[in-house]
Amino acid sequence: MKARKAKEFVFNDLLSMESYCINHYSDYYSKSNFSCNVTQLSKGELVTSSICAPINDAHLEIFKSNQTILYEEEANQNSVAFCWINSNGEQAQTNTIISGHKMMDLSIAGFNRLNKTGGNVWDIVGANTQLCCMSLKWEKVKEKINQMNAYNAFAKLEECIGIDSNSSASIQLKSLFERHFTKGLRESEAFYDLAIATLEEPCDLEILTERSDKTELIEDLVKLLYEDREGMPPLTISEITKYLNTEKESLSIACRTNFDMPILDLIKSIRLEQVKKSYLNPHVPKGLKNFTKKQNALYYGFKNWTTFQKFYHQSFQESPDETINKSSKASVLVTDLFTRRS
Numbered sequence: 001m002k003a004r005k006a007k008e009f010v011f012n013d014l015l016s017m018e019s020y021c022i023n024h025y026s027d028y029y030s031k032s033n034f035s036c037n038v039t040q041l042s043k044g045e046l047v048t049s050s051i052c053a054p055i056n057d058a059h060l061e062i063f064k065s066n067q068t069i070l071y072e073e074e075a076n077q078n079s080v081a082f083c084w085i086n087s088n089g090e091q092a093q094t095n096t097i098i099s100g101h102k103m104m105d106l107s108i109a110g111f112n113r114l115n116k117t118g119g120n121v122w123d124i125v126g127a128n129t130q131l132c133c134m135s136l137k138w139e140k141v142k143e144k145i146n147q148m149n150a151y152n153a154f155a156k157l158e159e160c161i162g163i164d165s166n167s168s169a170s171i172q173l174k175s176l177f178e179r180h181f182t183k184g185l186r187e188s189e190a191f192y193d194l195a196i197a198t199l200e201e202p203c204d205l206e207i208l209t210e211r212s213d214k215t216e217l218i219e220d221l222v223k224l225l226y227e228d229r230e231g232m233p234p235l236t237i238s239e240i241t242k243y244l245n246t247e248k249e250s251l252s253i254a255c256r257t258n259f260d261m262p263i264l265d266l267i268k269s270i271r272l273e274q275v276k277k278s279y280l281n282p283h284v285p286k287g288l289k290n291f292t293k294k295q296n297a298l299y300y301g302f303k304n305w306t307t308f309q310k311f312y313h314q315s316f317q318e319s320p321d322e323t324i325n326k327s328s329k330a331s332v333l334v335t336d337l338f339t340r341r342s
Helices: 014-028 138-148 151-159 168-182 189-200 213-226 237-244 248-259 263-280 286-299 305-316 320-326
Strands: 007-011 036-040 048-052 058-065 069-074 079-085 107-109 120-125 131-137 160-165 206-210 332-336
Touching: 007 014, 014 036, 014 048, 014 263, 036 263, 058 168, 058 189, 069 213, 079 138, 120 213, 131 138, 131 168, 131 189, 138 151, 138 189, 151 160, 151 189, 168 189, 213 237, 213 248, 213 263, 237 248, 237 263, 248 263, 263 286, 263 305, 263 320, 286 305, 286 320, 305 320
Parallel strands: none
Antiparallel strands: 007 048, 007 332, 036 069, 048 058, 058 131, 069 120, 079 107, 079 131, 107 160, 160 206
């Protein structure tokens, strides 16, 4: 993959964003079977932006949303991600969590996308947070690790989900990323070298978040909620604890700690988003959407239409009818960004 001109994609709904993510991942890994789920957790009208500037063997992206969102995808053995917050000189908030690692100014996380056959990963991107993401090809990372004898880096990729580090390599990595989005780079080798050095290089301050039963509990919870029995009543707390083999109190603490909401509110947010996506489905005629709008709400567990309409408007600042009416309009704005090639 050669260097491409940076493009900004602006989305007003998460169904379009999911389609964008799937298409871009398929472009990057042509033989992959990638899927993802995105849910709006905060309330209000949604605007998300993704600036994408891939180069050979590296997918580079800057993401921002005016709402807090939950992102879930299948883990894979193709790529390893390095994500961090660009706080623009301001103190970073802790409401962004990448794969279980609470993000601060010095945080780099996302390694948890790797080596979990059948598993999943999840992120919470806080409202108005600028998230920088770099995805590198795992086979090439392994090859370079062996060439550099960087076995400490390999161990961290295997055991950690994120680090806080002030190493010189991490500072250089972030600076190189920023330079790519202002001037443009043609080769990805420096990104690989600095990513590995960030994990390998000792520093004055380093905090690791390791894989644990707590992080795996949230992974399993998120996966369960997205695989919830469509058309059936929402899972009860007792059913969830039984499926996850955990105690109600442990689940409640984990949910409030990571999502800042009770488990039932999280379920409601996911189901409301699922209904909204059914109203936005571009393959269903508008007339059919209007005819089946109440059945769709019922299908996802909302038995009372009046109550559902109230929840829906509180979450998205629009009615089901308004969503259906705008579903036929373009919801993605694409802009070419001028990039000088050095």
